[in-house]
Amino acid sequence: MDPYLSAYLDAAAKIAATQDLSEDRRASTRNLSLVFLALALVFVVLRLWARFKHSQKYGMDDWLIVVSLVLLGGSVACTIVAINNGVGLHSGALTLEQGMTFPKVLLVNQPLYITAILTIKISIVSMYYRIFPVRSMKLGAYIMSVITVLWWIPLMILTQTHCLPHKKLYMPWVPGHCVNEQALILALSITSIFTDVAILWLPLPHVWRLQTTMSQKISLFIIFLLGSFVVFTSVYRFTRYINFTPTDYSYTIAPGMAWNNVELGSGIISACFPTLGPLLKKLLNTILPSAIIHKSGKGMPRNTPKGSDLVTIGGSGAKSNLRSKMHSWTELDDFPKNDGVTTEATEARTHQYHNGGDGGCNQLPLKIIRRYDITYSEERLQQSRDGEKGPSSRLEIYGKRP
Numbered sequence: 001m002d003p004y005l006s007a008y009l010d011a012a013a014k015i016a017a018t019q020d021l022s023e024d025r026r027a028s029t030r031n032l033s034l035v036f037l038a039l040a041l042v043f044v045v046l047r048l049w050a051r052f053k054h055s056q057k058y059g060m061d062d063w064l065i066v067v068s069l070v071l072l073g074g075s076v077a078c079t080i081v082a083i084n085n086g087v088g089l090h091s092g093a094l095t096l097e098q099g100m101t102f103p104k105v106l107l108v109n110q111p112l113y114i115t116a117i118l119t120i121k122i123s124i125v126s127m128y129y130r131i132f133p134v135r136s137m138k139l140g141a142y143i144m145s146v147i148t149v150l151w152w153i154p155l156m157i158l159t160q161t162h163c164l165p166h167k168k169l170y171m172p173w174v175p176g177h178c179v180n181e182q183a184l185i186l187a188l189s190i191t192s193i194f195t196d197v198a199i200l201w202l203p204l205p206h207v208w209r210l211q212t213t214m215s216q217k218i219s220l221f222i223i224f225l226l227g228s229f230v231v232f233t234s235v236y237r238f239t240r241y242i243n244f245t246p247t248d249y250s251y252t253i254a255p256g257m258a259w260n261n262v263e264l265g266s267g268i269i270s271a272c273f274p275t276l277g278p279l280l281k282k283l284l285n286t287i288l289p290s291a292i293i294h295k296s297g298k299g300m301p302r303n304t305p306k307g308s309d310l311v312t313i314g315g316s317g318a319k320s321n322l323r324s325k326m327h328s329w330t331e332l333d334d335f336p337k338n339d340g341v342t343t344e345a346t347e348a349r350t351h352q353y354h355n356g357g358d359g360g361c362n363q364l365p366l367k368i369i370r371r372y373d374i375t376y377s378e379e380r381l382q383q384s385r386d387g388e389k390g391p392s393s394r395l396e397i398y399g400k401r402p
Contacts, residue, residue: 008173009096015247016092025254026088032258033076036265043272044069050276059130064123065271071116072264078109079257088254091247102250103170106257110159113260117192118152120267121145124199124227127274132206140202144195151191158184182244185256189238196231200224227270233263 044065051058079087082105086098125141125148162179163169169178207220237259245252 004173019090019092021090021093023090024088026083029088029254029258030080030083033079033261036262037072037076040069040072040265040268043269047272047275061123061126064119065268068116068119068268071112074112075109075264076261078105079261081105086250090251091249094250100170107169111156114152114155116264118148120271121148121195121199124271128203132203137206144199148195151195155188185241189241193234196234200227200231223274226273230267230270233266237263
């Protein structure tokens with residue numbers, strides 16, 4: 001027998017004598033991973049269905065979140081394979097073959113996890129890019145995308161080269177050197193948490209500056225801050241890896257693997273929350289009585305103040321009706337309804353920020369009113385009983401634009 005292997009087995013036997021071999025984390029690791037895979041799948045399906053239902057084109061952020069879901073599925077599959085090869089059990093309960101197999105699975109799993117983190121974060125900043133079509137947000141999205149890619153590249157290299165020779169990762173008795181894996185994992189976690197916080201903060205100043213009511217701002221803050229859940233999962237994952245012990249690799253790595261999948265699943269769910277506005281609105285219309293919906297004044301042009309532009313947030317930029325030579329007509333509340341008085345804006349300036357530039361459906365439950373003065377006009381032609389035209393009347397109301 002190889003003397004290095006013999007010495008390794010002797011040391012492993014001494015460590016096994018100190019372990020409680022009845023302890024088993026396999027079921028909890030498997031179940032937690034599968035639950036968050038299922039939740040992520042549900043939210044992605046709802047996101048895509050909401051886009052399809054409202055004839056919205058799928059954007060880059062949608063495709064990236066689908067890629068993230070596939071990568072999460074791969075990570076969960078690796079977790080299950082690793083569990084079948086001893087992850088969740090103490091090292092003393094593993095055969096030599098199992099002890100050599102599960103590190104190879106981890107070698108495949110680590111790039112899947114890191115790449116999934118990348119695609120989730122790029123998907124979120126791409127969504128911000130569409131929702132807030134302003135220069136500062138676009139610049140922030142570009143910067144965060146570059147930082148995330150620069151975070152991903154060295155970690156991908158380190159996960160594949162942190163042991164020299166390479167086989168020492170799964171044959172620890174072979175002479176060679178490995179980077180401190182716990183330090184590597186903690187460095188990955190800390191930098192990921194910082195980028196999570198930066199991405200979470202990115203839209204908040206823009207939401208605060210929106211010209212809308214405080215209640216609408218608060219509702220938007222809540223929607224975006226739901227993404228803070230992924231920060232909490234990242235922090236908790238970090239605490240699980242602090243307890244990682246190389247001498248009992250298979251047992252102490254199990255919670256970290258489970259929380260890798262929880263972090264990816266919660267990231268996907270957080271990325272989908274702001275896109276489900278149309279679906280939530282449809283559910284409200286189905287569940288609540290129509291009188292309540294109308295009383296709340298949601299989605300009805302009649303509630304738009306006179307002389308206003310209705311702007312909705314949730315898309316890839318402003319699309320003006322002026323480009324298609326369309327005019328926006330609304331009823332004047334100041335006149336009796338029988339008079340049939342209508343108003344036409346001197347300039348068609350109704351803008352909608354919508355998803356992908358192809359639909360009128362809002363991603364977020366927000367309406368912003370842009371006020372300006374317009375010119376009202378009415379020309380009424382009376383007709384006598386014998387069919388001849390009678391005297392006409394004309395009403396004109398002028399206002400100045402600011």
